[in-house]
Amino acid sequence: MANGVHFRPTRAEISSQALRHNARIARQLAGDAKILGVIKADGYGHGMCAVAEAISSYVDAFAVAFIDEAITIRNAGFQHPIVILEGCFSSAELPICAHHNFQPVIHHQQQLDDILMLRSVRPLGVWVKVDTGMHRLGWHVDETQAVYETLKNCPNVASITMMSHFANAEKAVHPLNTLQQERFLKACAVTETTLHTSLETSAALLSSALDMPHHASHWIRTGILIYGDNPVELPTELEQPLQPAMRLIAPVIALHQVPAGDTVGYGGTWTANRDSRIATIAIGYADGYPRHAKNGTPVWINGHEVPLVGTVSMDMITVDITDFPTIGLGDEAELWGPHLSVTRVAKHAGTISYDLLTNVTARVPRIHC
């Protein structure tokens, strides 16, 4: 289906120009730090190889969640190192990592033992994850020195990068951020890895853009920024704004006059308080439009923002276009994109941009332009 003819105009347009623009901004904000382009989960729903292609000259390495994603990138011909953020699930992955220059994160004892037991492989780069307070993956701060020393003395290991992850990166000021930063610096101090550290992600990069010209660590891991969304709650004013790389589009396929007092859609969750004109749009939760989007979620059509009314169906949504009589059959709505930020839509659905972008389903063709 993905390569075939599509009669339904519903689609996700992916702008490689926007991806490049955002990667360039990441490059500028990062200063001397290196950039890890995070392209896991099919490039946050944008198409992993297309994203890799667009940003390859702006990033120093790619990052994915697990090895299968890394193999896809390597098979597509990209030569960059690829960091595997969850590390290996089994020791069988390590020879493949060594062969392809995949750099696994090591975050628990079994993964460490597996590296030590390896025989006759090319030495590989590894990343050591420190749990500074997120409590999801990583070694306790007090364990890191021993782990580092062990890896440093292991002939299978070519390089070591210390890393950690913020639990509240999107908040410009949060006590745990400070605490995590202090714990990370402490872990790195004892391991002397002054040249190989990685702490910041998109949010930290964007929120520190003004007040922190140089960065604490040497590798910045940027995902969402490259796709054109700013996750920071009080966003930094950038000289050049980010450009959303995905434009999700669907056509108006029906128009209805609904008398005041009638309801629209499943469960009658919206009642017309005046005689209303309702447009039906060909996108629903089976396409990845969030089923929990509430009445009033903005939809952009022909330069106007109109409110979602009624429950999101599997294949359709309904919007109130009473105030805009020029909207007609076949007009194309933007569900999110350059005119309507995905974060705004996400807020109306009780979620975040990452969730919406990664959940656009396979039946929506990605049109790369």
Ligand SMILES: *Cc1c(COP(=O)(O)O)cnc(C)c1O
């Ligand atoms: C996904 C991921 C990132 C990317 O974060 P963004 O907020 O998209 O920049 C960074 N680090 C880790 C460990 C991740 O899992």
